[in-house]
Amino acid sequence: MKIKNVTVFGSGVLGAQIAFQTAYHGYRVTLFDIKEELLEQAKLKFEQFKQYYQQDLNAAPADLDAAVTRISFTTDLAGSVKDADLTIEAIPESIQIKKDFYKKLSPLAPAKTIFCTNSSTLLPSQFAAETGRPERFLALHFANYLWKNNVAEIMGHDGTDHEIFDQVVQFAKTIGMLTIPIYKEQPGYVMNSLLVPWLIAGLDLYRNGVADAASIDKTWMKTVGADLGPMAMADLVGMTTAYNVTKSYAELTGEEVWEKRRDFLKENFIDKNKLGISTGEGFYTYPNPAYQNADFLK
Incomplete structure (x- = not known):
């Protein structure tokens, strides 16, 4: 499966960065959050990101404007994943919040969709069952200021399909990340x-x-x-x-x-x-x- 459509859940510090970086590298991105005002705040962040990308990456303004046009915004969870090939969840770092979220998400997403969590401290196995597709679920963790500190840690759990793991590693490379594959669950990952x-x-x-x-x-x-x-x-x-x-x-x-x-x-x-x-x-x-x-x- 070729990844084309990416959904990011959560428009906070890292969620907004992940969405922008992914769109900048040519993917169609849907950014989901629970309130419209949070999405409006993300749009303001994107204007800041344009400045950072020009300063730090010498990015062309036209390419940055094009990145924003590839991002859509929604508070409709079902609609956000109807065409998703890959999702990246960047919601609060709470095991219960994540479990409840994946229980809602699981029946809404197509069978093809790969689920990734950006969790920085929790292990994928702690809430893999709630995803309803543990073999297609793993961690994809980014560093803050990810356009500059462009490291992505990829960590599965015992039930993650090896081909899915490799596919996520390749995806991370296509959005400009230095990929760090992690072969055993480790609290805190490497970073x-x-x-x-x-x-x-x-x-x-x-x-x-x-x-x-x-x-x-x-x-x-x-x-x-x-x-x-x-x-x-x-x-x-x-x-x-x-x-x-x-x-x-x-x-x-x-x-x-x-x-x-x-x-x-x-x-x-x-x-x-x-x-x-x-x-x-x-x-x-x-x-x-x-x-x-x-x-x-x-």
Whole structure:
């Protein structure tokens, strides 16, 4: 089966990026969300993406305009998948929300449709049964700023058809991704198996009063020559995502330390609307955070 029509569920941070990147590479894309206002927000994001693609990729304005014309918008779940060859789900990182969603989706999609989840922490096997087509279901996980950080992790579960797995790997390549096939289910995949411990190490240093955010980042940036430290990265990723990760790990492991991390983020950031760059404050204040100052490492 040749993939032509792609449906993306969820128009949030990554959903909007996935839709735009896929359309930019020539696919017809349907973007689904539960409210019209969310789709209107996505249209505004696409205008921002045009600027980013010109700056970072030297993309031609005509090609970017053409990408937008290949995207349709809908709040009708059945209509969104009636012709779908491939779907990519980027809805909230909650096992129950995803299970409920796939139960609704399963009877609506054609038999040909491949289901992919963009989940960053959950395993495909945790909700494969709810898809109604476990052999055609797997994870396709993208990094934030995916036009630039163009990595896609592809991870099946024991019931995923090998041909479907290979087909999704090839699809990811056609939309400009560096593909990372993962051959065994792994919480956090490759990317977050490396990233999360680093972010959590920074969080624990801060949470336990060992050092302030700037000192933690300065240490990392100076010693390894990095542009960002873990605290700045947490602001970039967003505290909501960081909180959801700690919440998922607390549920998966039952370990008290993950519960303490979850509760710390909730009390000090989520409840205070300090969600990172998106709200203008996290570990740093925005715009013009301290780590961007020329003398930050002096």
